[in-house]
Amino acid sequence: MANAFVAAFEILSFGAIIVLIVLGLGIIASMMGIFNFAQGEFVLLGAYITYLAYAKGLPIWAGMVAAPFVVGALGFALEALIIRRFYAAPIVAMLGTYALGLIIRESVRGLIGGFYLTVPEPIGGSIDIGAMHISAWRFTIIIITLLVMGLCYLLLSRTSFGLRVRATLENPSLARASGISTPLIYGATFAFGAALAGLAGALIVPVFSLFADLGLRFLIQGFVAVMVGGVGSFIGPVAGAGLIGTLSAALPWVMAPVVADVLVFVLAIVFIKFRPQGLIAGKGV
Amino acid sequence: MLDRTQLTRRRFLSNFAFASGAVATGVGSWVIPAPWANAAEAPIKVGIATDLTGPIAYAGNADANVAKMVIKEINAAGGLLGRPLELYIEDTASNESVAVGNVRKLIQRDKVDMVLGGITSSMRNAIKDPIVARGKTLYIYPQLYEGKECTPYLFCTGPTPAQQCDEFIPWLIKNGGKKFALPSANYVWPHTLNVYARKVIEQNGGEVVFEEYYPLDQVDFSATVNRIVSNKVDVVFNTVIPPGVGPFFKQLYEAGFLKNGGRLACVYYDENTLNINQAAEIEGLASCLDYFKVLTKENPFDAKIQAAYEKDFPGNFLFAAGSAATGTYRGLKLWEAAVKEAGKIDRESVAAALDHAKIAEGPGGPAEMVPGKRHCKMKMYTAVAKGGNYEIVARSNGLVDPKEC
Numbered sequence: 001m002a003n004a005f006v007a008a009f010e011i012l013s014f015g016a017i018i019v020l021i022v023l024g025l026g027i028i029a030s031m032m033g034i035f036n037f038a039q040g041e042f043v044l045l046g047a048y049i050t051y052l053a054y055a056k057g058l059p060i061w062a063g064m065v066a067a068p069f070v071v072g073a074l075g076f077a078l079e080a081l082i083i084r085r086f087y088a089a090p091i092v093a094m095l096g097t098y099a100l101g102l103i104i105r106e107s108v109r110g111l112i113g114g115f116y117l118t119v120p121e122p123i124g125g126s127i128d129i130g131a132m133h134i135s136a137w138r139f140t141i142i143i144i145t146l147l148v149m150g151l152c153y154l155l156l157s158r159t160s161f162g163l164r165v166r167a168t169l170e171n172p173s174l175a176r177a178s179g180i181s182t183p184l185i186y187g188a189t190f191a192f193g194a195a196l197a198g199l200a201g202a203l204i205v206p207v208f209s210l211f212a213d214l215g216l217r218f219l220i221q222g223f224v225a226v227m228v229g230g231v232g233s234f235i236g237p238v239a240g241a242g243l244i245g246t247l248s249a250a251l252p253w254v255m256a257p258v259v260a261d262v263l264v265f266v267l268a269i270v271f272i273k274f275r276p277q278g279l280i281a282g283k284g285v
Numbered sequence: 286m287l288d289r290t291q292l293t294r295r296r297f298l299s300n301f302a303f304a305s306g307a308v309a310t311g312v313g314s315w316v317i318p319a320p321w322a323n324a325a326e327a328p329i330k331v332g333i334a335t336d337l338t339g340p341i342a343y344a345g346n347a348d349a350n351v352a353k354m355v356i357k358e359i360n361a362a363g364g365l366l367g368r369p370l371e372l373y374i375e376d377t378a379s380n381e382s383v384a385v386g387n388v389r390k391l392i393q394r395d396k397v398d399m400v401l402g403g404i405t406s407s408m409r410n411a412i413k414d415p416i417v418a419r420g421k422t423l424y425i426y427p428q429l430y431e432g433k434e435c436t437p438y439l440f441c442t443g444p445t446p447a448q449q450c451d452e453f454i455p456w457l458i459k460n461g462g463k464k465f466a467l468p469s470a471n472y473v474w475p476h477t478l479n480v481y482a483r484k485v486i487e488q489n490g491g492e493v494v495f496e497e498y499y500p501l502d503q504v505d506f507s508a509t510v511n512r513i514v515s516n517k518v519d520v521v522f523n524t525v526i527p528p529g530v531g532p533f534f535k536q537l538y539e540a541g542f543l544k545n546g547g548r549l550a551c552v553y554y555d556e557n558t559l560n561i562n563q564a565a566e567i568e569g570l571a572s573c574l575d576y577f578k579v580l581t582k583e584n585p586f587d588a589k590i591q592a593a594y595e596k597d598f599p600g601n602f603l604f605a606a607g608s609a610a611t612g613t614y615r616g617l618k619l620w621e622a623a624v625k626e627a628g629k630i631d632r633e634s635v636a637a638a639l640d641h642a643k644i645a646e647g648p649g650g651p652a653e654m655v656p657g658k659r660h661c662k663m664k665m666y667t668a669v670a671k672g673g674n675y676e677i678v679a680r681s682n683g684l685v686d687p688k689e690c
Contacts, residue, residue, distance in 0.1 A: 003511065003515060006507075006511060007507070007508075007511065010505075010507030010508075010511075011507070014505045014507070113342075113343055113601040113602075114339075114340060114341070114342040114343045115343055115557070115560065115601065116527045116528060116531055116558075116560070116561040117560055117561070118531065118560055118561060118562050118563050120563050125539070126539045126540070126541065128541075133539060133540050133541045134539075135536070135539040207532060207535065208504050208528065208531065208532050209528070209531035209532070209561055209562070211527065211528050212340075213340070213502075213528065214528070217502055217504060217528065248505075249505055249507060252505075252507075252508040252509070253507075253508040253511075256497070256498075257497065257498070257499045257500065257503060257508070257509075258471050258498055258499065258500055261500040261503065
């Protein structure tokens with residue numbers, strides 16, 4: 001019983017981490033129609049900013065709060081300077097964002113000297129329930145993920161900004177005719193997606209430590225999650241991420257980890273073959 | 286339109302010329318020329334092929350730094366056989382195909398007299414043939430590794446499984462317990478090391494509860510941690526590597542493994558890897574290597590080389606055993622001794638002398654090659670992490686045999 005509870009918690013917490021990472025990726029893919037291969041590096045930047053705050057002796061909370069704003073601002077600038085030129089050619093956009101990611105990743109590698117660096121969690125240690133120990137920080141991540149997920153949903157479905165974003169996605173020319181500044185909306189959406197990645201990086205760096213390939217590690221899983229969930233809606237990629245995250249954390253409990261690693265992707269490919277539109281088809285929130 | 290295509294072609298050609306020029310002269314090649322030019326004979330050429338870029342660049346740069354330090358020291362003392370030494374450094378870039386090309390440059394273009402380098406086993410396997418067989422050159426491999434490398438003219442100066450297990454595992458059984466878990470990354474070094482470790486564990490009355498392999502990029506170990514805790518494992522003999530090792534140790538800590546008296550053990554852990562986790566998460570972690578920085582407090586020679594290294598190369602690239610820096614030092618000094626004894630620089634004579642070369646002082650103590658085995662006897666130390674630093678808790682009596690070949 002206790003064992004089953006710990007297992008459920010660990011699987012849920014890894015699922016939450018994947019959801020957190022995929023949120024930004026999913027929003028950019030669904031609301032703008034481009035696959036951002038630099039998303040993993042935005043996660044890395046969020047982690048790096050948190051580490052910088054820690055290394056400079058600031059409270060880690062400060063770094064975690066600053067990370068989404070700094071990465072979001074960078075995302076806004078990159079969209080205006082580079083990404084904007086790729087909207088007409090989604091394939092070129094993939095290559096372009098990949099190159100961007102490569103530049104960011106290797107710059108960070110240079111800055112941290114290729115090392116693996118620890119960042120302590122603001123809420124450390126474990127919560128003890130009888131003989132069971134669950135990580136306090138992973139528990140915090142689950143709570144924050146739920147909050148962020150809820151807020152994103154409300155932002156996109158209930159606010160006028162959300163309405164404009166969806167209008168811009170559905171019919172850009174009609175949106176422009178109605179007085180919506182579509183370039184500004186694209187910029188803001190991209191910045192928002194980047195900010196979410198920055199937040200994810202800031203929150204996961206105490207769990208995984210800081211290293212240059214941190215973002216790359218989750219990129220493939222993130223894309224599989226978006227494919228499985230379905231592009232076009234907010235809720236699709238989130239559902240896909242929950243599924244892929246829990247699956248990749250749950251399978252090692254019942255089989256050899258080396259097999260589990262491959263099996264997740266095999267299952268995803270089979271799923272996409274029979275349901276190419278993904279778990280949740282259609283546009284909207 | 287015509288104009289534009291011609292311009293493009295011209296630009297393409299000039300770019301192409303630049304690129305091929307770069308390829309020909311070699312980006313990522315460094316030559317440190319001999320300090321005196323009017324030598325009676327040409328300088329002796331030492332080649333270093335190591336990972337200056339890529340994921341383990343911190344280790345490769347440290348090795349290159351050690352080589353610069355040793356060569357400078359030998360030159361300052363008058364060189365070898367009256368000839369100065371010239372250092373050629375090539376990047377292996379953690380990429381075997383790039384490495385083979387760059388090593389060929391050392392052999393064919395620079396015609397070096399000896400190559401030292403390679404950190405991972407896959408790198409050694411990729412570059413040994415271009416060096417030893419086709420290149421007909423002497424090769425020294427400086428890193429701790431899984432053993433079983435018995436190629437002629439290839440000399441290993443880092444610790445082997447026997448050196449890292451024979452004294453360490455009995456210590457772990459006495460200071461941890463009898464029930465071992467062997468969580469491992471899925472590649473050659475953990476597989477081969479575990480075969481040896483399991484043998485030593487069982488010979489000493491211990492028991493392996495489970496031995497399990499994970500993908501190299503796995504970062505979530507909840508299932509493993511649960512097996513360790515629920516099976517009441519005493520010692521986790523870890524060969525999971527970064528990036529997985531940090532989250533793994535953290536999850537073990539959070540599950541109360543250390544609180545309940547569990548012992549972490551990891552034979553590649555040195556000063557570089559201490560920063561992957563917070564000090565409390567790896568409190569009591571035991572490692573067994575040929576050198577720890579804390580030895581500088583008791584051993585004047587270690588204090589001297591550590592100080593010389595830190596003076597020349599302050600910064601992040603540490604002089605540490607796990608990154609092959611000590612093996613590089615030992616390898617170059619043994620080779621120096623061999624060249625002095627042989628009195629010549631051709632491969633046969635140097636290899637014959639290197640086969641039984643000895644140095645009285647090196648990192649961690651003296652070292653000597655085991656004749657006919659091409660592996661090196663050295664002192665081994667067991668150290669335990671306490672509050673973010675190591676403390677030596679056990680040491681070998683004399684030199685430990687590598688038991689290879």
